[in-house]
Amino acid sequence: MTIALETRGLDKSFGGLRVTRDLSLKVMQGARHALIGPNGAGKTTVINQLTGVLTPNSGQILLEGSDITGLSVHKRVLRGLSRTFQINQLYPDLTPLETIGLAVSERMGRGGDWWRRMGTRSDVNAEIAEILSRFHLLDVMTELTSTLPYGKQRLLEIAVAIAAKPRVLLLDEPAAGVPESERHDILAAVAALPRDVTVLLIEHDMDLVFSFADRISVLVNGGLLTEGAPDEVARDPQVRAVYLGEAADV
Numbered sequence: 001m002t003i004a005l006e007t008r009g010l011d012k013s014f015g016g017l018r019v020t021r022d023l024s025l026k027v028m029q030g031a032r033h034a035l036i037g038p039n040g041a042g043k044t045t046v047i048n049q050l051t052g053v054l055t056p057n058s059g060q061i062l063l064e065g066s067d068i069t070g071l072s073v074h075k076r077v078l079r080g081l082s083r084t085f086q087i088n089q090l091y092p093d094l095t096p097l098e099t100i101g102l103a104v105s106e107r108m109g110r111g112g113d114w115w116r117r118m119g120t121r122s123d124v125n126a127e128i129a130e131i132l133s134r135f136h137l138l139d140v141m142t143e144l145t146s147t148l149p150y151g152k153q154r155l156l157e158i159a160v161a162i163a164a165k166p167r168v169l170l171l172d173e174p175a176a177g178v179p180e181s182e183r184h185d186i187l188a189a190v191a192a193l194p195r196d197v198t199v200l201l202i203e204h205d206m207d208l209v210f211s212f213a214d215r216i217s218v219l220v221n222g223g224l225l226t227e228g229a230p231d232e233v234a235r236d237p238q239v240r241a242v243y244l245g246e247a248a249d250v
């Protein structure tokens with residue numbers, strides 16, 4: 001199996017605080033990989049280094065074997081590494097149909113074209129319909145994004161990222177703030193993406209993690225405590241003691 005995304009000896013400090021410690025991670029092509037750890041373990045800091053928002057003090061990041069450590073956020077996106085947009089980056093006055101239409105057209109280099117010829121391109125229309133359907137947005141596709149329930153807005157964030165056709169998708173708590181009854185739908189839509197999209201997920205909700213992931217890495221104090229298949233991680237006494245707590249029911 002090929003490695004989609006890899007870190008080698010990644011290290012990051014904020015002043016005297018070492019937040020990423022000699023972190024070597026491998027995310028395999030097609031994986032549904034989760035990065036978990038207690039509050040403050042450094043998960044978001046890892047994602048920010050992967051996307052290029054933060055620069056590591058040392059170590060390397062490789063995307064499909066190429067060193068991308070020095071590349072800008074934008075260049076990483078062009079290479080196929082995307083994270084979800086946050087709700088406040090969505091256009092509140094557009095509908096999901098318009099938002100995904102714009103995102104697909106922009107990826108095709110035809111952003112302006114979409115506005116002039118909205119809805120007339122059958123190839124674009126088919127792709128928009130597929131994405132809206134995959135993320136349960138067909139029923140609200142003509143409503144303004146600002147009026148959508150929170151869960152639908154979070155699905156739209158992921159749908160926008162998918163419209164860019166990423167090879168690797170990074171998700172930082174995509175279901176945070178969503179009512180419990182809708183959280184599984186969000187992760188199920190992501191898990192059901194074609195396997196040519198590799199997914200690395202940060203998530204606090206252990207039910208979601210264990211239903212989504214086929215591989216789990218556990219971060220503690222910026223370093224890798226352990227990693228493995230979900231059942232191995234769930235059984236690991238170190239994980240139970242340090243992260244989940246003895247009482248955790250996993």
Ligand SMILES: Nc1ncnc2c1ncn2[C@@H]1O[C@H](COP(=O)(O)OP(=O)(O)OP(=O)(O)O)[C@@H](O)[C@H]1O
Nearest residue numbers: 014015017019037038039040041042043044045046
């Ligand atoms: N820009 C920054 N400057 C200084 N310290 C920071 C900065 N960003 C994060 N930290 C610190 O780095 C540590 C790791 O933070 P990070 O947000 O990566 O952890 P996390 O595992 O994502 O936490 P949570 O699960 O609570 O979101 C924390 O102690 C945090 O206070």
